[in-house]
Amino acid sequence: MESAIKAAILQRDRFTCIACRRRTPGKIHHILSPRLGGSNEPQNLVTLCGSCQMLASPIPVATLQRYFQLDERELLRRKAKVEIAIHRWVLRGPPLTPPPPITSEPSRTPKPPKSATRRTIVKKKARPRQGRVWTPDEDAALVADFHARLPFEALAARRGRGVFAVHVRLHKLGLGEVAHPYLDDLP
Numbered sequence: 001m002e003s004a005i006k007a008a009i010l011q012r013d014r015f016t017c018i019a020c021r022r023r024t025p026g027k028i029h030h031i032l033s034p035r036l037g038g039s040n041e042p043q044n045l046v047t048l049c050g051s052c053q054m055l056a057s058p059i060p061v062a063t064l065q066r067y068f069q070l071d072e073r074e075l076l077r078r079k080a081k082v083e084i085a086i087h088r089w090v091l092r093g094p095p096l097t098p099p100p101p102i103t104s105e106p107s108r109t110p111k112p113p114k115s116a117t118r119r120t121i122v123k124k125k126a127r128p129r130q131g132r133v134w135t136p137d138e139d140a141a142l143v144a145d146f147h148a149r150l151p152f153e154a155l156a157a158r159r160g161r162g163v164f165a166v167h168v169r170l171h172k173l174g175l176g177e178v179a180h181p182y183l184d185d186l187p
């Protein structure tokens with residue numbers, strides 16, 4: 001695996017084993033094994049510590065029992081805990097459903113001026129920071145929200161900006177590679 005991919009995954013997972021939550025220099029684990037067609041895309045990769053990676057691997061139970069000095073029942077229990085943590089991580093992941101379609105088609109009936117005014121106000125409130133320079137505080141909050149795996153719409157809403165602006169900013173902050181699988185969420 002390329003070291004750039006490994007570094008991006010470790011950074012995304014904050015050098016923390018996703019199973020036991022211990023800080024770790026990190027092993028990268030394929031959720032779906034490459035032998036079964038699993039890819040090197042970020043959604044198929046998680047950070048595990050050395051012990052949890054061994055427990056998640058296809059190493060024979062007898063070998064693991066000798067290594068960890070555990071009876072079979074306790075070993076299987078620990079193995080199951082790691083596997084459940086990995087499954088939970090997958091289920092928590094970014095939404096795979098596309099965002100609702102943008103209804104920008106102009107309506108045929110002319111709207112009364114009152115309604116048009118209200119719509120302008122709503123639009124201005126939706127993106128109060130649009131076009132402004134990003135402050136270090138905003139960058140830090142954006143990166144934290146990104147690592148918390150919020151969907152792009154939520155990242156944009158929290159920063160008071162558009163989805164595209166947030167995507168461009170993440171690229172500038174060096175999170176482009178990690179952001180890539182979420183590109184499907186863009187309108």
Ligand SMILES: [Zn+2]
Nearest residue numbers: 017020049052
């Ligand atoms: Zn662990």
